[in-house]
Amino acid sequence: MFMTNTNNKTDVLGPERRRRWSIDEKQAIVAESFMPGQSVSLVARRHGLNPNQLFKWRKLYQEGSLSAIAAGEEVVPASELASAIKQIRELQRLLGKKTMENEILKEAVEIARAKKWIARSPLLPGEDQ
Structure with a gap:
């Protein structure tokens, strides 16, 4: 397995490909998806995300969990x-x-x-x- 780190985003290359997004990046992508004229599918495609993942981040954001994770708080x-x-x-x-x-x-x-x-x-x- 080979790992690269670019701009706080880690790509894991091997049998499966997985990206790690920082909390700031997640929040920025979620905010972008709420902008007028933007759709979840369009924003997800632009960032190479599965739309379901972006929907999950949006739900966490609306519950306050995404910012709690950024603050290092426990999410309940x-x-x-x-x-x-x-x-x-x-x-x-x-x-x-x-x-x-x-x-x-x-x-x-x-x-x-x-x-x-x-x-x-x-x-x-x-x-x-």
């Missing part, structure tokens, strides 16, 4: 992000519910102590003997 699919946000909201709801239950139980113990319904007072967390 939108579906995973939505699922994580949903799980966080559910956990926040449960935490609120448990906090409220805890407060109600503390008040009940205080009332029971005041009315001497509790013969031997259990200590609440954080109380001294």
Whole structure:
């Protein structure tokens, strides 16, 4: 296999031919494909790309993933992000519910102590003997 590097683009020559595009090059090609009068097929042909590859780059660009890769950030699919946000909201709801239950139980113990319904007072967390 023989590799050449020209202008941040690496061609791998051998059984299969593969080019590596820098993030800047990908972003420039994607931007060009969004210009008025340009089609994905035309821009892809001009740069020696398969149109499907350019469509994939455009999708990543629209999701913000193409720029995240440029910044060295981890890319998380939108579906995973939505699922994580949903799980966080559910956990926040449960935490609120448990906090409220805890407060109600503390008040009940205080009332029971005041009315001497509790013969031997259990200590609440954080109380001294």
